[in-house]
Amino acid sequence: MDGLEILIFLFLLILGYFSGTYFEKRHYKSIRERERKTLHVPMVTFGAKQSLPEAQDAQLFVGSVVISVDYFKMISATLRNLVGGRVMVYESLLDRGRREALLRMKEEAMAWGANQIMNVRLETAAIGGRSGNNSGPGSVEVIAYGTGIR
Amino acid sequence: MILTTLEGVPGKTIVEHYGLAQGSTIRAKHIGKDIMASLKNLVGGELKAYTELLQESRQEAVERMVQQAEELGANAVVNIRFATSSVAQGAAELFAYGTAVKVE
């Protein structure tokens, strides 16, 4: 392996580690804070078999987010692919995506005046990795949608 | 037009249904945004450009579904679901579907 190649690899790895950790910490801080603020409005996944609540208004709300991996996570995950076992580095990625998408939906619904959100559904889709070859989740899109009721 | 993910509309009753209403869009990748995204892939974090791109596309799918429902004579779409599928390399289909109904 050329020295230059190793240097670039190490540089990207270190850059990915520090920036990825920084973004993740910041994101989690914001997620926890917003979740605490919006905790009083319930979100439920039921709504079909239950009798409909008394309400005046109902509206669809969608929240979505695309979260990207960093180089460090990607390399860790590819190595993990060879070893096997739980891909711990990606867990936080998807966790952040789901919570962020739910929060965005909820905040929009609350701004509208919702007192609860029913029949919430979540969807996750992988968006291709680098240079188009779908070798790993370059990033994940999570969408959350449900019906706000007031 | 009332849109819900529930089986009905709270406070109203369904009087008639018109079957399925659906809308979809297929989005190809955006080269400019892709370059930015591949850079962001190194450092991590949210890809805001992609979030917006997909949001717009999904909005378009919803609008098409609403348009279908209107043509059918409905004033609400209930039990809406979204789905994403990649149809070709670099292209994604976003679709929304639900049941068109008339509520009173």
Add this chain to the structure above:
Amino acid sequence: MFIRYKQPKKPPEGNVIKHSPLLNFAYLLGTVVIISAVIFVALGFFADWLAVRISPETERKIGDMLFHTISDEEIVDDKRIQYLEELLESLPESGETTRLPLTIHLIKSDVVNAAIMAGGHVFIHTALLEAVESENELAFVLAHELGHFQNHDPTKSLGRSLVFLVASMALGIGTSESGGVPDIVFRTGELTSLSYSRKQERAADLYGLSRAINRYGHGSHSLDFFKRLEEEEQEQGRLLKVSQYFSTHPLSKDRIVILNKAAAEKGWKMEGDAKPLPEWLHCPNMEECEPDAEE
């Protein structure tokens, strides 16, 4: 009736395992490197084991097959070939046999190189004949290649690359291009095979020197070709490669040092006079020619 909502005290957590990403990474990297090193070494031994057991007839067939894919610019019907063959045949110790008759192929080339292939095909580039200054030097180069052959090195390396190819195809890692990570597996493989080929070179060196001493009674001048080539390459810088010799015969600085040390240990005589080469070795058929004549 609608179900009552009891608000939790704090947002739920627990989908993410707390772990140290760096330790995790170190563990993964270590596991991959160690396992691939073990696999490469084990496969290598397996390939060696196979290579030694190939019958000379099969080796000949394999060699002929490979030979037909490369041979071009070969010079035939030249007295120099006869000279080289005689020199090569004079090298083995009395009682030492080669499992196949060796064939010399003289290749017209401006690059200084010599190589041996499975089946006993020895390649000598014409540039090498111009580069050597005494028969002792030439004999050492030939004896070195002979050492490779006696040690089954050509078939071993063939077997190794074959086994690695099959293994990587079976694992499906040779084909993927995901982010340079399967690279780590291959780099490990390259490193293990590099240290292996260094070992092979050293063994062949030692063999070469011992046979040169056997023939001339001393080891003097045999290593001069080496020294000269190394100096020349260093002068020219890394951009201008004078020869391919060191790309097929990996150069480690201590190669000559190790040989001298081994000679001292074994009490080999390292002083003596050089035997001159035939005068017109660099000319076709060893007939007199202009110094700059195109061959």
